[in-house]
Amino acid sequence: MKQGSALKALVGYQVQRAHLIMEADARAALTSFDLSPAKLTAMILIRENPGSDQTALGKALSVNRSSAMKLINILAERKLVERRPGRDLRANALHLLPEGEALVAAMLEATRQSDARMTARMTADEVRTLHALLRKLGPNAARRKSAVKRDDKG
Amino acid sequence: MKQGSALKALVGYQVQRAHLIMEADARAALTSFDLSPAKLTAMILIRENPGSDQTALGKALSVNRSSAMKLINILAERKLVERRPGRDLRANALHLLPEGEALVAAMLEATRQSDARMTARMTADEVRTLHALLRKLGPNAARRKSAVKRDDKG
DNA sequence: TATTGTTATACTCTATAACTATA
DNA sequence: TATAGTTATAGAGTATAACAATA
Numbered sequence: 001m002k003q004g005s006a007l008k009a010l011v012g013y014q015v016q017r018a019h020l021i022m023e024a025d026a027r028a029a030l031t032s033f034d035l036s037p038a039k040l041t042a043m044i045l046i047r048e049n050p051g052s053d054q055t056a057l058g059k060a061l062s063v064n065r066s067s068a069m070k071l072i073n074i075l076a077e078r079k080l081v082e083r084r085p086g087r088d089l090r091a092n093a094l095h096l097l098p099e100g101e102a103l104v105a106a107m108l109e110a111t112r113q114s115d116a117r118m119t120a121r122m123t124a125d126e127v128r129t130l131h132a133l134l135r136k137l138g139p140n141a142a143r144r145k146s147a148v149k150r151d152d153k154g
Numbered sequence: 155m156k157q158g159s160a161l162k163a164l165v166g167y168q169v170q171r172a173h174l175i176m177e178a179d180a181r182a183a184l185t186s187f188d189l190s191p192a193k194l195t196a197m198i199l200i201r202e203n204p205g206s207d208q209t210a211l212g213k214a215l216s217v218n219r220s221s222a223m224k225l226i227n228i229l230a231e232r233k234l235v236e237r238r239p240g241r242d243l244r245a246n247a248l249h250l251l252p253e254g255e256a257l258v259a260a261m262l263e264a265t266r267q268s269d270a271r272m273t274a275r276m277t278a279d280e281v282r283t284l285h286a287l288l289r290k291l292g293p294n295a296a297r298r299k300s301a302v303k304r305d306d307k308g
Numbered sequence: 309t310a311t312t313g314t315t316a317t318a319c320t321c322t323a324t325a326a327c328t329a330t331a
Numbered sequence: 332t333a334t335a336g337t338t339a340t341a342g343a344g345t346a347t348a349a350c351a352a353t354a
Binding site for chain 2: 002004016052057117120
Binding site: 053054055090 | 334335336337338
């Protein structure tokens, strides 16, 4: 089916196509772990930032507190992540448990293989360039705070 | 919150981040039309491939027949797209109606502005390079057909 | 037998709103 | 008042499975 020049000219569309292809492959690579790429990301973020609370994790994942909760519930049920007493009586401190560490290592390896598969047609230099350009996407600095105040990610 | 080198090193993760940022901006740019970026994509595909059936559209969108149906139902209800008799008595031929054409034009303009905003920090050359590299993502040619046969996108 | 559209159903992910406890 | 967690509820998007009509 033809895309036409309208779609081809949009960077956002090309990024979305690339995301679709890569996410599907990464998800397939993780089926045996029964955890989505997003949950792997959450575990890695907890590993890199031990003691963070759920709200902070949600912000890093671009989801709100309620969605972050559900995510943590699943990881906690599977004994991959633990809620410990936090900086005050309200907050939880999230920590990756040993079983979680092991799982992250194995999942990361599978994900790296998927990544390598998807960049097989590119040179190492091209991959580096792609990385740099992807980081350059986004609004032109300027205003960083939303004017609206709601109970979510802002 | 730190990402750590594990996430930063994954192209798939960077693509996902980029997608998240760009999709959110594009979606915001389309709120007044009450149609998602994905529905704009569907309309563009129908415009570029008039007479296609729902199954083909679904394939192009990477969704199955059932999901494509729901999409078309919404667009048909709003008189943006029409189902006409197809190549045989089973298939529908999809066509973009005049009102749909007008809406696509307006939405595309809004989307292009969003796109420009998100690439504001890049030169025209860099945008071209990014396009080319994104197209290079994906499995190394080889096998294109799934071995499994199911009632979906394969 | 295979394909197209369709319907019913369910699952995942996420959001909103309200509530509790704490600050 | 504001913040962290929680719960209930709802919505979007998509998938699976089955069926009828047609090929």
